[in-house]
Amino acid sequence: MANTDYAYRRLVNTLWPERVSRTEFDRMVYSHDFASLPKVALLQWRLYPDFVVLPQTTEEVASLVKLSDESGLPIVPRGGGTGWYGGAVPVRGGVLIDMRKMSHVRSFDPATRTITVEAGMTWQDVAEYAEARGLTLPSLPTNAMASTVGGGINSDVVGYGSLRNGGLRQVVADLEVVLPDARVLHTAFAGDAGGAYADLTPFFFGAEGTLGVITAATLRLIAKPDLVKPLAYAFKDTPAAATFLGAMVDAGFQPYHAALLDREHFVFERALRAGSPEPADMVLVTLAGAKDDVADQEKALDALAPKLAAAKRPPQEAEDLWAHRFMMYSARRLSRGLVVANNVVPLSRLGEACRLSRELIRKMKLNGAVHAFPMDTASAILAPYVLMDDTTPSGGTALGYVKKLGDAAFELGGHPMGLGLFMVFNLRRMHGRAAPYTAYVKSVFDPGKKINPGKTIEVWTKYQFPGLRAIPPPAMRVGLDVAAALRRIKPTPDKFVRAYERGKEAD
Ligand SMILES: Cc1cc2nc3c(=O)[nH]c(=O)nc-3n(C[C@H](O)[C@H](O)[C@H](O)COP(=O)(O)OP(=O)(O)OC[C@H]3O[C@@H](n4cnc5c(N)ncnc54)[C@H](O)[C@@H]3O)c2cc1C
Known part of the structure; x- marks a missing residue:
């Protein structure tokens, strides 16, 4: 390996000093992603990169990849850094490539209904650009506000719109990738937005940054709906809310999105934001389409809801929930960390899965909430989250929850999602x-x-x-x-909400 001062000079010659950093602060910031990592992890991994670099062009990315042959330093691509299992942090230092300066639209073609964007652009920015021109993305990650195009594809995320329009796999028409030998690959034939010809794109879904650096993507678009209308229903318990989701899909409803948020989620929200909804097990259904069609669907859903003893919540509450859809994990502020257990389970067993999620939270003496949504007509994402204090050595034991819920998902006929570093x-x-x-x-x-x-x-x-x-x-x-x-033998349950309330009183 070349010495680091020499490697630094070579990087600066490639990108200019303002886009290369080796300060302690920057290296620390990039030493974790959304995953809460206990400090003890530093005994096993060199999580701090040696350098953080911010390329602006595909050519610069290719030069960085070439330089790694000379320096022997590994490369870690990174988007928004919002992944859950340490996929975007180094294990042996090296050069961390932050892609977020590559965030421009390269071309927009209403005739073929495609848009080509750089990989560091967020999904929300892509959606807003297209919507200002009458089109929109068929589906986008639930974390569209911070998730980048490259990061979302590499994490194989599903999210808003996937129940009706399919996941990101249906959205991506072509990728531009800088391969580890610095060549630039196009994964599909440019004129083939329908994807009928030889297509290497699927290799990069869920590759978690291990096969190459995605620098741009061509995405398929659809017409923007006339109306997007969220509705909220409250249920007596979480399994009843899960049954409603299944019944809704079985009855042939095709909402844009439908999600279950349990009572605990709103307990956390209430502690942080006075105006948030009264805690209850809720389902948020978002309809999209022509005005009349949305009105018909709302009527039919309102007729289905009482059969499952659901009470419709005021429109303002549904609007508020939809407006806050990207702020799923505010509860992180109550503790000092949070971990999400991301799984796929059969939709028909979602009620059981929700019950198991809660039981595990109780047995492991954690604070946590259940979030789930149908990803298609057969499967659902089950993504409960638990709070943890990762500044204490015992805090990291909360990661055991992700493992145990993953085991439960296998037993239910599903599986965990995301491998990264821990899984x-x-x-x-x-x-x-x-x-x-x-x-x-x-x-x-x-x-x-x-x-x-x-x-x-x-x-x-x-x-x-x-x-x-x-x-x-x-x-x-x-x-x-x-x-x-x-966690199970811990004598007392975590009490982050009460600790937070006490802290507020003391202020
Ligand atoms: C509020 C919230 C909601 C979320 N909802 C979901 C969800 O519904 N489903 C889900 O699966 N995840 C979800 N996540 C986890 C995470 O946000 C997603 O996986 C997200 O798409 C990652 O995007 P990112 O740009 O932050 O990627 P990063 O975290 O930066 O990176 C993720 C992986 O992709 C690689 N990578 C990043 N950019 C590139 C690139 N240009 N080329 C090659 N490799 C690259 C990284 O090396 C890493 O392995 C959520 C997270 C939050 C905070």
């Missing part, structure tokens, strides 16, 4: 005999293990000595089982 042990269970081919694909694209190495298929440590280089995935699994067991 690599799930790969084999998720993909069975196909799992080794994931490693094979990585070796074809990135034989030198330059791009985001030591994640998704193996877990590298910061150490280079034989025997210590990697943590066997089963050991990570056992570690998280131990964390879950420690």
Whole structure:
């Protein structure tokens, strides 16, 4: 490896000093993503990058990738840094590429209903650009405000619109990717927005930054609906709310989005924001389309709701919930960290899954809330979150919840979503005999293990000595089982809400 001063000079020559940083502060900021990582993690991984760089063009990204051959430093691509399982943090330092300066629209073509954007643009910005011109994205991540185009594709996210229009896989027509050998690949044929010809795009969905750096994407658009109308219904408990979601899909409703938020979510919201809705197990249904069609659907839903003892909430409350849809995790302010357990479960078993999520929260003496939504007519995303204080050594044990709920998802016929750094042990269970081919694909694209190495298929440590280089995935699994067991024997439950209320009184 070349010395770091020399590597720094080479980076500065490529990008200019203002877009290369090695300050302690910047390196610290980029040493974590949304995932709450206990400090003890620094014993295992060199989470601080050596350099943070902000390219503005595809050519600059290609030059950075070439430089890594010279310096021997690994490359970690990063978008909004909002991933849940440490996918965008280094394990052995290296060069962290923050893509957010590549955030422009390259072209917009109403005739083919496509838009080509740089990968650092957020999904919300893409949607707003298209909507100002009468079109919109068929679906976008639930975290569209901060999630970038490159980050969303690499995380294979589903979100708003996917129940009706399919997920991001249906949205992406072509990707521009800088491969680990610095060549620029287009994954699909440019004139083929319908995707009928040979298409390498699927390799990059859920690749978690391990196959190349996405620099641009061509996305399909649809006509913007005349009206978007949110409706809110309150239920007697969470399973009843889950049953409503299933009944709604079975009855042939095709809302733009429908989500369940349990009572605890609103308890947290109330502690933080006085005007937030009265706590209850709620379903938020968002209709979109022509005015008459939306009115007909609302009437039919209002007729279905009483059959499940649901009470409709005032329109203003539904509008408020929809307006706050990107602020799902305000509760993080009540503790000092938060972790999300992201899973797919059969829609028909969502009620059971919600009940299990709550039971685990109680048994593990955590504070947490359940969030779930149908992603298509057969499956639902189950993504409860729990609060944790990651400044204390015991805080990290809350990560055991993600492991245990993932096990429950497998038993229900679903699976966890997202591997990153902590959940690599799930790969084999998720993909069975196909799992080794994931490693094979990585070796074809990135034989030198330059791009985001030591994640998704193996877990590298910061150490280079034989025997210590990697943590066997089963050991990570056992570690998280131990964390879950420690939570269970903890004598007292977490009480973040009350602690927060007491703090407010003391101020
Ligand atoms: C409020 C909220 C809601 C969320 N909802 C969901 C959800 O519904 N479903 C879900 O799956 N996740 C969800 N997440 C997690 C996360 O936001 C998504 O995975 C998100 O799409 C990640 O985008 P990002 O730009 O922040 O990516 P990052 O976190 O920066 O990166 C994610 C991964 O992609 C790689 N990457 C980033 N950019 C590039 C690029 N240009 N080229 C190559 N690799 C790249 C990184 O190396 C990393 O492995 C949510 C998070 C929050 C905070």
